[in-house]
Amino acid sequence: MFKGRIMSILKVGEKVKMKYGGEAEILSEFGSGGQGTVYKVMYNEKEYALKWYHKDAFKGKERDFYKNLENNIQQGAPTDNFLWPLALTEVKGGMFGYIMNVRPTGYHELTEFFVGSKGKKQIHFKSFSVITEAAINIIQAFREL
DSSP states (O other): OOOOOOOSSOOTTOEEEBTTSOEEEEEEEEEEOSSEEEEEEEETTEEEEEEEEOTTTTTTOHHHHHHHHHHHHHHOOSSTTSOOOOEEBOOBTTBOEEEEOOOOTTOOOGGGGTTOBTTBOOOOOSSHHHHHHHHHHHHHHHHHO
């Protein structure tokens, strides 16, 4: 299931088969990091984000991680506040991914508030009350998990 070698980067126009039917077509790349690359895709006539994991991202634990993703999809998100996996891809050359909704405009990665991110400056909160509200929301999100 996880054997074989292919390039880890998907190309615009390429189609990725989904585990339970259909295909997601690569439209563009959002960005890439240590574990994988996130792409904008079209699936069932709607745009989504596809998180595609790099080969060997899980150091031999790919099957466990794939099964965990499948369980998370079946159980659903704890609340609507999470960008949660919605559908799983088939395994292709030892790599796989999942689709999720596209992050809404104005939302940022948590790390961008601490150190910034690739090619982006650090984001700053507008006031202490906004920092406090964000902290409370993060705590609540972890409780929901």
